[in-house]
Amino acid sequence: MSIKYDVIIVGGGHNALICANVLAKKNKKVLICEARETCGGLLTNDLTNFTPSFSNKVKSEIDNISVDHSSVSTIALSETGHHLKLTGNIYEDKKTLEQLAPEDVDRYFKLQKKLSLFSKTLGSFMHSSPPRILHKSFSDYFKLFKLGLNVRLMGRNSFNEFARMIGLNIADELEDNFKNTLLQGLISHDAITGSNLGPRSPGSLINLLFRMANHDNSLFGGIQQVKGGVNAVMKSLEENVIKRGVEIKTSSSVKRCIIENDQVKGIELDDGTSIHANTVISSADPKSTYLCLLGAEHLDTDFKRRIKHYRAKGRVSKLQLVLSKIPQFTNLESKDLSQRLVISPSIDYIEENFNYSKFENLSPEPILELSVPSVEDELLCHNGNHIMNVQIQYAPFNVKGGWENKKAECINNVLTTLEKYAPEIRSCILEQEFISPNDIEKNFNVSGGHWHHGEIQIDQLFMLRPIPGAAQYKTPVSGLYMCGAGTHPGGGMTGIPGKNAAHEVLKNI
Numbered sequence: 001m002s003i004k005y006d007v008i009i010v011g012g013g014h015n016a017l018i019c020a021n022v023l024a025k026k027n028k029k030v031l032i033c034e035a036r037e038t039c040g041g042l043l044t045n046d047l048t049n050f051t052p053s054f055s056n057k058v059k060s061e062i063d064n065i066s067v068d069h070s071s072v073s074t075i076a077l078s079e080t081g082h083h084l085k086l087t088g089n090i091y092e093d094k095k096t097l098e099q100l101a102p103e104d105v106d107r108y109f110k111l112q113k114k115l116s117l118f119s120k121t122l123g124s125f126m127h128s129s130p131p132r133i134l135h136k137s138f139s140d141y142f143k144l145f146k147l148g149l150n151v152r153l154m155g156r157n158s159f160n161e162f163a164r165m166i167g168l169n170i171a172d173e174l175e176d177n178f179k180n181t182l183l184q185g186l187i188s189h190d191a192i193t194g195s196n197l198g199p200r201s202p203g204s205l206i207n208l209l210f211r212m213a214n215h216d217n218s219l220f221g222g223i224q225q226v227k228g229g230v231n232a233v234m235k236s237l238e239e240n241v242i243k244r245g246v247e248i249k250t251s252s253s254v255k256r257c258i259i260e261n262d263q264v265k266g267i268e269l270d271d272g273t274s275i276h277a278n279t280v281i282s283s284a285d286p287k288s289t290y291l292c293l294l295g296a297e298h299l300d301t302d303f304k305r306r307i308k309h310y311r312a313k314g315r316v317s318k319l320q321l322v323l324s325k326i327p328q329f330t331n332l333e334s335k336d337l338s339q340r341l342v343i344s345p346s347i348d349y350i351e352e353n354f355n356y357s358k359f360e361n362l363s364p365e366p367i368l369e370l371s372v373p374s375v376e377d378e379l380l381c382h383n384g385n386h387i388m389n390v391q392i393q394y395a396p397f398n399v400k401g402g403w404e405n406k407k408a409e410c411i412n413n414v415l416t417t418l419e420k421y422a423p424e425i426r427s428c429i430l431e432q433e434f435i436s437p438n439d440i441e442k443n444f445n446v447s448g449g450h451w452h453h454g455e456i457q458i459d460q461l462f463m464l465r466p467i468p469g470a471a472q473y474k475t476p477v478s479g480l481y482m483c484g485a486g487t488h489p490g491g492g493m494t495g496i497p498g499k500n501a502a503h504e505v506l507k508n509i
């Protein structure tokens with residue numbers, strides 16, 4: 001059998017494209033097989049609202065991509081019309097808080113400074129492969145030492161505070177320090193977005209730190225909107241890898257990896273075609289990679305158990321509304337509708353929503369993040385009409401009664417909630433499309449439909465992501481690697497897993 005490719009990458013999400021780019025720059029012959037008709041994975045205009053921008057370390061690895069970004073503010077909507085707009089700019093935010101939450105101003109900036117230091121420290125570990133625990137090599141010891149040193153270098157007080165807070169829930173921290181419930185609700189919202197935690201769940205703080213590490217270490221800064229939507233970034237990444245000689249096969253679902261004597265030898269597509277390479281990198285999520293592409297027969301019992309227990313049930317749904325006109329929101333200018341609007345007015349509101357979802361029920365008053373990006377970017381209009389993107393937090397993966405029967409109820413709950421802020425919303429709707437976590441699993445080939453291909457929690461992070469023993473982009477099978485959001489450091493449009501994985505692979509081929 002002739003081996004034509006050095007590397008085959010399963011899936012064509014942004015991490016796969018970035019991984020392919022790094023490998024192709026080192027003259028490796030790479031093939032990407034993507035199951036869907038287009039590359040981009042979960043990062044499409046159908047799902048994604050706002051993104052971080054690629055860090056300099058990722059940008060330096062990919063060719064210049066010609067994409068315009070604009071910074072986005074976050075606006076916590078209030079039923080009373082006293083909306084809270086935070087930009088990440090210290091002077092603007094101070095002015096806003098002095099007006100709306102005067103008692104919280106100093107504490108807000110204190111918290112921002114403290115969390116920023118923690119997220120910077122955690123972020124400093126993101127750009128390399130995590131060390132292997134108990135693997136007595138010099139480089140692993142050195143990485144562990146550096147990790148400990150960076151944490152220690154925060155200074156004794158900060159270190160103690162970090163140790164106190166790391167397993168803490170976000171609600172305790174906010175309730176101890178802030179009076180304004182809207183501000184509490186907004187910060188808590190960003191601590192639980194995309195996760196399976198409530199604001200009172202231990203560990204919700206680490207989710208917030210992870211988010212901040214990807215957003216310029218700021219609570220509400222570093223949030224971007226891409227001109228033309230995220231599809232424009234994906235198109236640009238795709239064009240670049242093609243220029244570098246990477247081949248892309250779309251509509252090519254990979255059925256399994258071909259394994260001979262514990263060494264990967266290539267892949268087999270759903271249509272029976274076999275393609276050979278001694279290195280295969282999966283950008284699919286961990287459960288799909290191990291249980292479907294590799295197959296449980298290649299895993300030992302303990303490994304199988306860990307992968308089966310890997311937590312990856314998605315809790316975010318998406319509703320897209322095509323609007324006949326821009327709806328009027330109480331006390332909001334229409335240009336603000338292109339910003340990030342959040343309906344999450346208090347910690348209790350979030351916790352109640354979490355309780356509904358825990359028991360696989362729908363909340364009558366869901367937590368929403370929405371925007372009408374086409375207000376500022378006509379490229380995002382649909383047949384000349386504006387689109388409203390709404391993300392619904394805590395939409396359970398399995399809902400009691402089944403999603404097919406519950407979609408209409410969920411949409412109605414969203415619109416009833418929206419009406420409190422935009423009374424005429426229903427009369428503006430021309431078309432609507434709803435995507436549940438279940439649909440995300442089916443349509444985007446992500447087991448569980450999870451935002452990060454798996455929870456961002458302390459036992460599924462760093463050298464434990466996705467599971468101990470397979471956290472360095474490697475798998476137990478020689479030549480088989482992973483590069484998607486289920487690997488260190490996790491999901492969102494960062495490209496870091498793809499970049500790190502490529503470097504790990506390059507050490508071995």
Ligand SMILES: Cc1cc2nc3c(=O)[nH]c(=O)nc-3n(C[C@H](O)[C@H](O)[C@H](O)COP(=O)(O)OP(=O)(O)OC[C@H]3O[C@@H](n4cnc5c(N)ncnc54)[C@H](O)[C@@H]3O)c2cc1C
Pocket residue numbers: 010011012013014015016033034035036039040041042043047048049050051052252253254255283284285288314316317318440444445446449450451452453483484485486490491492493494
């Ligand atoms: C509802 C929702 C909203 C989100 N919103 C945001 C947001 O606003 N901002 C943000 O930054 N992030 C957001 N995210 C997270 C972000 O989209 C993901 O973390 C990111 O896309 C992961 O990138 P990836 O390349 O690792 O994987 P993916 O984007 O999932 O790509 C993996 C690719 O592999 C393909 N694949 C899987 N199995 C196979 C197979 N057997 N054969 C061939 N191909 C296969 C899939 O089709 C897919 O294209 C959101 C996620 C969700 C679910």
